[in-house]
Amino acid sequence: MRRQSLRVVLAALVGVLGIVLPLRGQAQPVTVAMGLNKPPYVMDGGTSGLEVDIAREALAAVGLTMRPQQLPPARGLMLHRAGQLDALLSVDEGIGGDGYFSEPYINYQNVAMSLSANKLSIKRIEDLSSYSVAAFQNASMILGERFAAVARGHARYQEYPQQVIQNNLLFTERVDVIVGDKRILHYLSSQLDVKVDVSKPVTVHPIFPLSPRKAVFKDAALRDQFNTGLKLIQANGVYDGILKKYANFQ
Numbered sequence: 315m316r317r318q319s320l321r322v323v324l325a326a327l328v329g330v331l332g333i334v335l336p337l338r339g340q341a342q343p344v345t346v347a348m349g350l351n352k353p354p355y356v357m358d359g360g361t362s363g364l365e366v367d368i369a370r371e372a373l374a375a376v377g378l379t380m381r382p383q384q385l386p387p388a389r390g391l392m393l394h395r396a397g398q399l400d401a402l403l404s405v406d407e408g409i410g411g412d413g414y415f416s417e418p419y420i421n422y423q424n425v426a427m428s429l430s431a432n433k434l435s436i437k438r439i440e441d442l443s444s445y446s447v448a449a450f451q452n453a454s455m456i457l458g459e460r461f462a463a464v465a466r467g468h469a470r471y472q473e474y475p476q477q478v479i480q481n482n483l484l485f486t487e488r489v490d491v492i493v494g495d496k497r498i499l500h501y502l503s504s505q506l507d508v509k510v511d512v513s514k515p516v517t518v519h520p521i522f523p524l525s526p527r528k529a530v531f532k533d534a535a536l537r538d539q540f541n542t543g544l545k546l547i548q549a550n551g552v553y554d555g556i557l558k559k560y561a562n563f564q
Contacts (some may be wrong), residue, residue: 343381344373344536346529347390348403354500354560355404364497365403367556369529372543375552380481397532401540404527414537415514416527419544423496424457425522427484430515434490437462439521445490446470448480453493457522478502485510491519501560511551 346369348356357363360382370380380465385393394402394413407415428434428443434445439460447465449457451473454465465471472489481502483489492499496518503512531537547553 315363315519320548322345324329341421343379345381345383345400346373347383347393347399347401349387351499352382352498354497356384364556364560365420365527368544368547369401369403369540369552369557371418371547371552371556372540374544375484375546376539378543379411381503386465394530394532399532401529403528403529406526408530413530413532415533416529417541417544418528420527422525422527423492423520423522424525425499426491426493426519427499428517428519429484430485430517432490434517434519436491436519436521441469441521442491442493444469447472447491447493448483448489449473449493450477451475454524457493461522481512482506482510484516487499493537496520497560504562511522 336438341553348360348365348369349358351357352362355363355365356398360366366382370382373380383399390399390402393399400510402413405415424445426436428436428445435441438446439458441463447468447470449465453473454462477498480489480492480494481499484492485503485506503516506512529537529540531540544553545557
């Protein structure tokens with residue numbers, strides 16, 4: 315009797331697997347758009363980076379494959395609004411249009427950074443008024459009104475379209491403070507000319523709030539699958555493994 319019951323159960327499992335596996339095999343890859351290279355978040359033409367790896371592994375955890383597509387931000391938004399993308403990474407809910415937003419999958423963290431030897435006291439945004447500051451392009455429009463007010467009245471404030479210039483200015487001691495995302499600034503330090511001494515200790519001043527990043531999906535069910543996969547990789551250690559992979563840029 316037990317053997318007969320076991321055969322019934324096995325037959326049922328085989329039947330279920332026979333249904334599920336072909337469906338997975340026939341599933342179309344999920345087209346996930348992202349911005350142009352922004353190490354360490356998006357690297358190598360969209361094939362690696364913190365955001366790319368997290369999205370890929372979250373989808374893989376629920377049996378889906380990711381097809382990355384790099385696009386300039388404006389074009390990515392346009393295609394999303396036209397319903398031509400399955401998902402778009404690194405957005406917030408103020409982008410307009412229809413869409414289904416995921417749970418935050420990573421936090422950006424804009425900071426002020428100085429050389430530790432200078433022992434600068436920077437505990438709030440307004441403290442930057444006392445020092446020369448190099449920021450990324452459009453920082454005064456992105457980092458809030460308090461920062462914009464400091465930038466407007468600051469004779470020693472400058473923005474640079476090429477962020478690596480900020481790091482060069484800091485380590486060659488031509489500017490007191492640089493402002494940008496913590497991981498990006500750490501990454502750019504590794505890209506400086508070998509003649510620049512990047513071994514000097516730096517102090518990170520976390521004077522800006524965290525900026526959680528989400529993905530937006532054209533389909534609610536796909537969004538829900540992504541959220542499920544994200545929870546799975548956060549619970550099983552895969553997510554932490556991705557963070558450790560890029561630990562040099564933390």
